[in-house]
């Protein structure tokens with residue numbers, strides 16, 4: 005039996021420069037996908053996977069994100085008075101248990117590995133999940149839940165993985181596959197953002213991880229890697245040589261890269277079309293838009 009994963013780290017310290025000027029005053033994680041902030045999708049996924057403690061690695065200017073997790077009693081009373089039960093439920097579904105949320109500051113932007121390391125004292129000697137909220141995954145069984153199930157079988161470190169085209173490998177952590185068992189692959193190496201033409205495979209790491217305490221320990225070395233940053237990929241790769249216990253997990257679901265504008269827009273359309281209250285109006289609009297574009301060509 006593996007030790008249960010009950011803690012998750014959400015690295016949210018990034019500046020979000022790709023979304024300027026909006027991110028001058030709004031943290032990227034608060035930007036809305038339909039009507040929920042990006043971070044809410046990651047929280048919901050973590051809760052579904054049994055996570056009880058939520059650790060946010062933040063930075064200067066993320067106050068709105070911290071406020072988002074406060075309860076809103078005044079608003080709740082108002083909605084209750086007006087009999088707006090549906091909205092009240094929407095709001096209450098986002099309430100977090102007191103003490104379940106913790107914030108740690110990353111004082112310097114030294115990379116993803118460093119951000120995760122900043123949370124080390126709150127993790128201690130336990131396995132931990134890491135969720136990068138930019139990666140939004142639409143799935144029948146939430147991605148992290150799929151991974152927890154896989155982890156319960158294998159133990160070790162489990163990273164979400166997905167095939168990407170050749171020209172995209174240099175944007176990801178890439179797995180060097182030892183043996184391929186379908187959903188699971190055992191890994192003999194990992195490279196962060198390999199130079200074009202040098203990638204060991206097309207299997208990219210997507211922002212969901214289940215990590216052993218050793219990975220956080222490896223981060224103590226503070227070695228810099230790709231882009232001059234302390235990379236989580238390198239700390240995981242160290243575990244391959246030390247304990248040979250790293251697995252890639254091909255999740256079932258569709259991933260949207262909400263760290264890019266095109267990906268954010270695609271996710272907005274896809275999640276909008278999946279919503280019963282928006283489906284018809286949005287679908288019709290898209291059909292008309294496509295038809296008029298075709299007619300104009």
Ligand code: G1P
Pocket residue numbers: 116136139175176177178196197208209210211236237263
């Ligand atoms: C990070 C990780 C990378 C991973 C990617 C997934 O990169 O460093 O290994 O493949 O997330 O989204 P970033 O997108 O922050 O540059």
